[in-house]
Amino acid sequence: MPLSPEQQAEIDAQRGAPQSTLRTTAPGMEKHLYTAYPVLDHGFVRVIDYMGDDAAICQAARVSYGKGTKSVSNDAGLIRYLMRHWHSTPFEMCEIKLHVKLPVFVARQWIRHRTANVNEYSARYSILDREFYIPAPDHLAAQSTTNNQGRGEALQGEEAQRVLRLLQEDSMRAYDHYEEMISQEGQQGLARELARMNLPANVYTQWYWKVDLHNLLHFLRLRADHHAQYEIRVYAEELCKIVADWVPAAYGAFEDYRMGGATLSAKGLDCIRRMLKGEEVTQETSGMSKGEWREFQELLG
Amino acid sequence: MPLSPEQQAEIDAQRGAPQSTLRTTAPGMEKHLYTAYPVLDHGFVRVIDYMGDDAAICQAARVSYGKGTKSVSNDAGLIRYLMRHWHSTPFEMCEIKLHVKLPVFVARQWIRHRTANVNEYSARYSILDREFYIPAPDHLAAQSTTNNQGRGEALQGEEAQRVLRLLQEDSMRAYDHYEEMISQEGQQGLARELARMNLPANVYTQWYWKVDLHNLLHFLRLRADHHAQYEIRVYAEELCKIVADWVPAAYGAFEDYRMGGATLSAKGLDCIRRMLKGEEVTQETSGMSKGEWREFQELLG
Amino acid sequence: MPLSPEQQAEIDAQRGAPQSTLRTTAPGMEKHLYTAYPVLDHGFVRVIDYMGDDAAICQAARVSYGKGTKSVSNDAGLIRYLMRHWHSTPFEMCEIKLHVKLPVFVARQWIRHRTANVNEYSARYSILDREFYIPAPDHLAAQSTTNNQGRGEALQGEEAQRVLRLLQEDSMRAYDHYEEMISQEGQQGLARELARMNLPANVYTQWYWKVDLHNLLHFLRLRADHHAQYEIRVYAEELCKIVADWVPAAYGAFEDYRMGGATLSAKGLDCIRRMLKGEEVTQETSGMSKGEWREFQELLG
Amino acid sequence: MPLSPEQQAEIDAQRGAPQSTLRTTAPGMEKHLYTAYPVLDHGFVRVIDYMGDDAAICQAARVSYGKGTKSVSNDAGLIRYLMRHWHSTPFEMCEIKLHVKLPVFVARQWIRHRTANVNEYSARYSILDREFYIPAPDHLAAQSTTNNQGRGEALQGEEAQRVLRLLQEDSMRAYDHYEEMISQEGQQGLARELARMNLPANVYTQWYWKVDLHNLLHFLRLRADHHAQYEIRVYAEELCKIVADWVPAAYGAFEDYRMGGATLSAKGLDCIRRMLKGEEVTQETSGMSKGEWREFQELLG
Structure with missing residues (x-):
């Protein structure tokens, strides 16, 4: 994930300019703000903004006038109670806004979580970069023989090399042709909204994604699960670390009641x-x- | 809207404790934080938290790495363009959380706006206060003779006085009986979740309400409109002032293209x-x- | 729940006019259509329309060209698999539209389920009927001594009688005054949108409510649960019977995996x-x- | 859009089996059921199911006991009133379920309309067909010189031919390699969930899409507009014809107040x-x- 010097400078400028606010701040989250955490070969997640913290969950649950917290341990107990009894609305009172760079086929899974806000980089308007996801050799998995929707062990030897070569060559060729089609040198140039159709699903896109904590935890439960496709799971795992620093009590309850728990019939x-x-x-x-x-x-x- | 000294102290404590943050702040909004602005006879609205500002709308529209703003005038032009062409997603990137105290019959209209998060004071769990909305004499309107869903001029003289007396007496009596039913002095006491059914729709409730800017503007367009019922319109009008200070460019575009504009067939x-x-x-x-x-x-x- | 002869005639007219359709029909559901099933003292639920059946869930899960069902037992197995693994979207492909008459305090709980469509009878526009929920004596429960949000045993003897009398008298008086205020005999008459504020929360309202099967099952899981308030639970239980006839395989899986199951931390x-x-x-x-x-x-x- | 004989037989079987129902039917819609209307070179839309008609909109607006319609002309007037005054909930009482086959880059625009239900063909589980969208020569548009997000005149001559050749060759090669990678002849075979990343955005996918009439009309307003990208507009235009037959009064009001109207600042x-x-x-x-x-x-x- 090589950020250009200009991009890094823009990020640094934001990180270097603390401001005064009366709002609730989450100290564990401030340290993450704007930093681009690498995911896959060219992707990243970074936090653009957030609203609320553990105390804000309790404040809303109590509809209180002030900060709504008696003590940290009281708050943690209330949060565990809320999580255990499937109270969702207090968790909706926290919000996070992310900037994510991700391959299109991952974006297509991600967007199925509808209760969120999203602004995606427009390939009708702008030109996409020459960046494609090529799996690391140990993630070049075979089709599972027991589960139609899963993967088995990593491919080995010649087969692995052939697959890597095809993915790389096809990506580069597709991008060459994309550039060739939209070029306005000596020709009119195909509309960008059409030319993009030639790019394969491992091309990277990026978006701003904003979601409340309840819906984010639901996303993480499904996508950080070991049944999730590896390429989206690594994004979810990176987000888990950030959420654990943001709302430690809520994340602890989530780990106990959702990620580590189970539903019995x-x-x-x-x-x-x-x-x-x-x-x-x-x-x-x-x-x-x-x-x-x-x-x-x-x-x- | 008499806040108790304890409530006011809790609010003052929050207003007196600025913190350092790397997040975007909206100077025009900071000054409003936590302050309870009176609405109707016992209601209020106050801002608990917010996310984003005018620049954040543009930052998301451009999916940019940094603050996303070239200049304030560029941003205002982009915001007007987005509003004019019904782009909704960039406006969803701003979020506001409010604490609102309002009569139940207003709450029932308000909640029809579904794309929002809400935590209401629980009358199953807690005891409601003895606070009821009694219209000021000049808002004691007659049924409209031309519009089944509207109101006419204010009632006058004896009729007005009779109506006011009925509303006041019935409210007080209902609350007396509510207290009597739940009392545990010399009796078991009726369950709170049942006793509340005796309270009329002018009793005050309160909630935390969180919504993104796009959906808030939609709410304001409908509820700050002169066709809206007066008792919800005054809440919307108070919110309009706050939003104008929070995101002045977006609010300006909203006034021009939505509130002041019109749809032609x-x-x-x-x-x-x-x-x-x-x-x-x-x-x-x-x-x-x-x-x-x-x-x-x-x-x- | 006394339907007027006119209302019953309208319902009978619809039940007496079968039509030919190419759509999927659910035989178990046709028999329920339009019938008003009584709930509480004046309430009811009745099915106005529905879309889909068990096979439609499988058809969508398979994105198939035809009816999408190989055999009923295959379908039931697939539906159990989908429910067990928290696949929600195929269940969203069934939809139901209900007409519900219910006390306002029940309506206020119900509406918290936001992913649904609703049209409520307008008390701004129309005059509400003189119908109030008065609990049957064995549901006149005391406040729970162990759970702030629950109820204990039914009140007995004199206390019960006093409570019943207060609820009945206050309801009738409130309605008398409501009528008095809006009356246009010898006076202007208060606007309906204002007069309604005098009515207590046990007054009946009614609405059309449309929801997909996934969200309906979520509603039923929370509201047919024994922790739910009795007055909404009876609606949920009536709906459970209807859903069991509509989509028997989905309802069976729901009973096993949701209602009868449990979540372990x-x-x-x-x-x-x-x-x-x-x-x-x-x-x-x-x-x-x-x-x-x-x-x-x-x-x- | 060549349906296989098996697919056509499945569709014919459904069209040949009318059933009796008590539900509201829309005669104009019954004739469309299941028929696959071709869009683009391999795509289609077809109606799988629907709920409601013009009268159902009025029935919900009136919260009525029976069919809710006095006369067709009364209903049309009420529907025009509701549309003119932005009443959205009665239109949400109609629902439609579609089966759509469409290129992935169109699907990515389409899915941004979040208030809908969708089940997409899973390329993690199943193998995609060798079907790619190749624009007809007169839709091979140049980039607009005045609008960054639009297209100009169709490319001509050699440039057009070169573009077409590139699109065709790259599609076929990508699919050859997709097949080669997942093949289990003499090798393990790459997991389907990975191999799909090699396919370009003009490959066809398909989904079941279910939406209420209010949200569908919003979709049509944006996507049947002449500013919309041609490749999604043709789907929207096909849907317009179907909706016009389904709910003629609502569609007429939509044409007058939305499609043909304008918003003035x-x-x-x-x-x-x-x-x-x-x-x-x-x-x-x-x-x-x-x-x-x-x-x-x-x-x-």
């Missing part, structure tokens, strides 16, 4: 009760399908 | 073209219904 | 693993707070 | 008033910028 709950009473339960006596039973077994470790 | 546009060519157009030759024609005439002053 | 999951290995786990060794441990114990029966 | 309104009084207004005396004045002049024809 009525059947699963019944099986556990029977098992705790000493009964030996099998797939046949569980009432579950084979797939469910396998997932249930994994859950119990 | 194809028929209306056709009539204007004909009139500008010197044709005398009447309702009969306009193709409009009587109602539309009347509104069209009002538009042309 | 990382700590809870760890405790279960330890318990299954024979360890005796106590609150002290669980890492849970007392409240969490109590809820965890309840979960394990 | 306060300045524009002031200019018109002055012009109608005989004043000669110029850009200098209008208070408008050059860009606004040009747009204003175009408006007045």
Whole structure:
């Protein structure tokens, strides 16, 4: 992710100009502001702005006149209670705005989370950069043989090299032709809104993305999960670190109740009760399908 | 709107503790933070937090690395362009969080704007205060005789006095009985979630309400309009003043293109073209219904 | 819930006029159409329209050209898989439109579910009916002594009678005064939009409410839960019966994975693993707070 | 848009099986159901299901017990009133579900309309078809010289041929390599979720898209507008024809008040008033910028 000197200078200028405010600030977040954290080969995430902190969640839950916090430990307890009982609205009272650079095929997954605000770099209006995601060799995974929607081990040897070469060559050629088509040297030049159609889905785009904490945590639960596609998961993991510094109590509750927790079906709950009473339960006596039973077994470790 | 000394002290504590931040601040907004601006007889609005300013709108529209502003006049021109061409997403990049105290019947209109976040004071959990909206005499309007959904002139004399007395007495009696029902002196006490049903719709409630600038402007267009019910319009008008200080360029464009502007139908546009060519157009030759024609005439002053 | 003869005739007219359509129909749902199922003392729910069925969920999940169903058992398996893995979008492909009559304090809870469409009877424009919710004696619950947000046993004897009398008398008096204020006999009459403020929160309103199946199930999970306030829970329970007939496979999966299931925290999951290995786990060794441990114990029966 | 015989057979099977329903049907819509209307070279739109009709809009606006319609002309007048005064919720009471096949770069514009439900064909799970959008020669437009975000005249001669050749060759090569990478003949085969990144943005995808009438009309206003990119506009235009048959009164009002109408700024309104009084207004005396004045002049024809 090579930022140009001009881009870095713009970022540095913002980081060098603290201002006075009466608003709530989150000290753990201030240190992240504007910094571009690299993700994949050319991508990044950086925080542009934020609103609220752990105390703001409690302040809203209590509809209070002041800062709304008696003590940090009280707040953490309330936040855990809210998370455990699926109260979503207090978490919506925190907001974050990000600048993200990401491959188009990742952007297409990301945008399915609709409750957010987004401004994307316009390829109708502007010219895209020559930047394409090429997987690192250890992430060049084979199709999973057991899961149609997953990946297996990394490709090896000649096959891996052939794939890398195809991705690289096709990306470069597509960009050459993109440039050739829009060029106005000695010709009219194709409209940008049309020429972009020649670029493959590993080309990088970028956007401003703004979302409240409740919806961000929902995004992270799905996208930082180990079933998520690697290329979006690395963005989610980077965001997890930032959120942990921003709202440590909320993030702690999220880790315990969402990321590290599990949802049991009525059947699963019944099986556990029977098992705790000493009964030996099998797939046949569980009432579950084979797939469910396998997932249930994994859950119990 | 009498704040208790404790409430005022909590607000003062927040106003007295500026902090350092790297985030964008809007100087015109800082001065409003936390202050409770009175609305109606016991209500208020106050800003709890905000995100972004005029420059942040442009920064997002340009998906820029730095502050995203070349000059204030460039930004104002871009903002006018965005507003004129119904670009909504850059305006969504600003966010505001309010604490509002308002009568329940106003809250019920307000909540119909769904794209916002809200935490309301819980009357299942807490006891409501003895505060009811009683209209000032000059806002005690008669039913409109021409518009089923509107109001006419203020009631006068004995009728006005009778109405005021009924509203006051019923409010007080309902609250007396509310207290009597939930009292645990010498009895069990009715559940709060049930007792609240005895309170009329002029009782005050309060909430935290968070919304992005695009949706706030949409709210203001509808609720600061002179067709809106007076009791919600005064809240909208108070908010207009705050928004004008927060994002002066965006608010200026909003005034020109939304509040002060008008939407013409194809028929209306056709009539204007004909009139500008010197044709005398009447309702009969306009193709409009009587109602539309009347509104069209009002538009042309 | 006494429908007037005119209202019943309108409903009967619709029920008596089947039409031919190429759309998917859900036989279990057709029988419910338009029928007003009574809820509480004057309320009801009735289905006005619906879109989709179990097969439509699978059809969308498969983005198929035809009906999208190989066999009913395949469909049920796919639906269980989708529900188990929190796929929400296929369930959004079914939609339901309801006409609901409900007390205002219930409506205020209901409307907090924002992802839905609603048209409410306008008390600015029309005159509300003299209908108020008065709890049946066995639902006249005391405030819970253990849970600030709950209710305890039903009030008894004199206290119960006093409460009932207050609710009834205040409702009737409020309505008398409402009528008196808007009356245009020998006076101007107060604007309806103002007069309504005198009516207590147990007055009935009504609305059209349209929602997709995913969001409806989320509503039902929260509102048919035994922690929900009784007065909204009875609406949710009535809807559960209707949904079970409409999309039996989806409703079955919902019962198993949502209503009858449970969410374990990382700590809870760890405790279960330890318990299954024979360890005796106590609150002290669980890492849970007392409240969490109590809820965890309840979960394990 | 060549449907396979199997696909066509599935569609025919649905079209050949009318069922009886008590729901509202829209005769103008029934004839469109399931039929795939071609758009661009391989795309289509087809209606999978719908809910409501013109009368349903009025029924909801009136919160009525029966069909909610006195007469067709009354309904049309009410619908015009609702549209003119920006009442959106009654239009949300109609819903449509579409199956759309479209190039990825069109899908990326389309999805920015967030208030809708969507299930897209999964290229993580399934293999995409060898179908790419190649513009017809008369739509191979040059970059606009006056508008950064637009297109000019169609390219001519050799330049046009070169562009077409590049688009065709790159598409075919990319697909060859996509197939080569995922092939499991004599190798492991790259994961589908990775291989798809090699495909350019003119590859076709497909999705189920469900939206309410209010949001659909908003989509059509922006996307059927002559400023919209041609490749999405043709979809919007096809949908306009369908909506006109589905809800003729609502579509008529939409044409008059939205598509054919215009929004005037306060300045524009002031200019018109002055012009109608005989004043000669110029850009200098209008208070408008050059860009606004040009747009204003175009408006007045």
